[in-house]
Amino acid sequence: MTMHKQVARAAAKPAHSTGPAAIEATGLVKRYGSMRALDAVSMRADRGEAVGIVGPNGAGKTTLFGALAGTFPVNQGSITYHGKVITYESAATRCAMGIARTYQVPRPFIGMTVFENVLVAARAGGGRDKAEAADFAAHVLDETGLMKLANTPAAAAGLLDRKRIEVARAMATSPQVILLDEIGGGLTEAELVELIVLIDTLKAGGMTIIWIEHILHALLKVIDRLICMSEGRILAEGDPHDVMENPAVRRAYLGSDPE
Amino acid sequence: MNRHHVIAGISAPDRRLMAAGGLIALGLFALPLFGSALVVDKLTLLMVYIILAVMWNLLAGYAGLVSVGQQAFIGLGGYFVLRLVESGMPPFLAIGLGGFLVLLAAWPLSWLVLRLKPAEFAVAMWVLAETIRSIVMFDPLVQGETGRSLVSLNAIDPDVRRTTIYLMAVVAVVVSLVLSHALLRGRLGGESQAIRDDEEAASSVGVSTLRVKRWIFLISAVGCAIAGTIWLASAITFQPRSAFGINWSIFMLFMVLVGGLGSYLGPVLGALLFFALQEVFGDFGAWYLAGIGVVAILFALFAPRGIMGLIIGKTGQEPLSMRKLLIMREG
Structure with a gap:
């Protein structure tokens, strides 16, 4: 001490x-x-x-x-x-x-799309309502360079993109x-x-x-x-x-x- | 800012499918006017199967809660109806109230089971079902293995009884499909899928995992209870061994896995297939159960994502998908 x-x-x-x-x-x-x-x-x-x-x-x-x-x-x-x-x-x-965290070994929600991964964070952790959360999640996807993958399954993302999903999900909780x-x-x-x-x-x-x-x-x-x-x-x-x-x-x- | 992003609404093909579903529901409501008693009875059973499949899929397919003990709520629903009717309540009112009483019973039970790990949860649910069955069998009214009939239902004109129960079953199917659609498109849908995929990661993006799991658990308990009360009302006799039988879980597992786990429409297709198999091969007794097993194995080997997986493979997309697609909108 x-x-x-x-x-x-x-x-x-x-x-x-x-x-x-x-x-x-x-x-x-x-x-x-x-x-x-x-x-x-x-x-x-x-x-x-x-x-x-x-x-x-x-x-x-x-x-x-x-x-x-x-x-x-x-x-x-x-x-x-x-x-x-x-x-x-x-x-x-x-x-x-x-307080948001990312994981060293990425842990995306693999049954969901990249956008859905970020959306759930914006709604649950960020406390945003549906319309606001969708727009904000899109903004985060833009900032993290994930926009082109928005509607693809997170399971298909490579290591770099999985790391980006980690950061994007954390950012989406504001x-x-x-x-x-x-x-x-x-x-x-x-x-x-x-x-x-x-x-x-x-x-x-x-x-x-x-x-x-x-x-x-x-x-x-x-x-x-x-x-x-x-x-x-x-x-x-x-x-x-x-x-x-x-x-x-x-x-x-x-x-x-x-x- | 005049460009913004939104979640895509329901697609045109899905809207057509939903309209078709609405027409089918109307047809089902009108069926007692021209259908024979046998057809009405059979369709009541099909409705029970659809409700059970939808509920089990909600639990396992969307929240990752694999239960082999949903018969706890099927049996309990039946038992509560029996008790209410014996205490003098009109039978159809009792059938409605049975589901509510199961909600009250399932709520404290959710505290016991939802903190468990997935494999422990599955087993605990079975233990729970067996425990509740044993307790119910102590009730002098049930007399152990013997069971008891809903005698007051026998007093009602058979045609009125049959039609009323059937209509209740159709309403219950419509309500469970509409409700689960709204649920899965909403916040709870995304949160429960996040829990299914990774519970720890879900909690660290702000999902109150216990609250979400409790919602899904309670909805599924009530759904199974309502299916159970309808089934009891059409079978009339309450026997603990069959009402709390593990068979129910096996049927639910079969319907959902063969139909397509974690898809909205899969369980309905699975229930239809299961119903058809039962109709065609049901007379072969034990061989019919073996046949069900063979079908399940064939699906596991050649179509692990079920009928819905085959449809997606053919058409490239999932009808009535619960996916939330991001689109850009101008203005």
Whole structure:
């Protein structure tokens, strides 16, 4: 707890970090049997801030997203959203409040069309009525480059398009905080550029972004702050370049998994 | 902004199909005027099958809730009608009220079963049906295996009785088809399909999964109960072993899988095929059941998406599809 505070104080925080964080986790613990997937993790993201998360496989990054999004309950700790405690809210409620997530391995609704995938998100999570939701879903499809696939089955979409569906579905819920889980993986350099433009647009619109990514150069183009996780803990956080220079980070992350 | 995107309305061919469906319904309403007693009775049974197939498809095909225990509600509907009639209620009123009582019973049960994983849900529903049957058999009125007849129905003129029950069955079919159409075109349709495809992902785009599943579960319970009360009214005798029989689930599974799981019209086609098979081969006793099994295997091997799959393969599109197509509109 005090450790975390020291780290947070040392971190280069953006100027607009007054008031409650957009989303803040304090002392999160998630156990699977005797294994601690999250071992007292505390982190925050301020309004409009873009936070990157790196770390070796099994560091607990995706587990952290599950905890923040309410996919499963945590064993200990608390989560607040704009200062309000949401630790016990369901995933659907958190989504309606404005927290959206994507999945590392895309999980499209395969019995539905691409448009229907996005439409259900716009109606359920976005709370829009039918006519408004259809038009908004179309707008999101346009922004994510999926318009030409709108009426085709999601099952027929390739990996890149499945990743786009993940982002489009999350965007359609009109989130204030978006959790992006390795959406850059498997993309070509040109596709990555497109993706960065898209995420920059979200950021410019005031959205809070937390992005787990292995592709550092893409991440570094967008984020304000970087968190490095290892073995269920936060190893370092702060200015992206400082974190990447941190010897402990280099040992845990770059040492085992050079770019 | 003068260009915007909307969900396409119902297509012209689908409108023609719906008009044809309306004409068929009118014909069915008029049938007792010229049809023989035997035809009316047979068609009542067909209506019961259609309702059951539509309800099972709503559960399994659209919400991913595979149940082998819907006979719980078929039997319970029949039992409630029996009880109400024995307490002095006019039989046709009791038939209407039976479905409502099943709604009240299914609501608490939904809390028990809907949190389970899919395979657990399927088994739990069967256990539930068997449990309810055992409890009903303790009722002195039912006398265990013996069962009981709706004696007050026998007091009504057979022609009036037959026609009334038949008309109730046609109304129930029309209502279940219209209602499920509205439901599937609406918000609940998209949400339930999302749950069917990936429940966790559905909840993370804001779908209240338990609420949606509960709606579908309750609608399907009431639908099965109404089918059960109509069936009881035409069979007159309530026997727990047949009213709560696993046969019902096997029939529903057959009709929906052979007709086309997760399509709007598939279950109706499946019910028609099942009814026809029963009419042609029903006299062969146990062999008829084996024949049903063979047909099911043939479909599983050569037409896994059922009759509807064959139609889509031929024509390239699904008649009365519940797909929501995005189109652009000017102005």
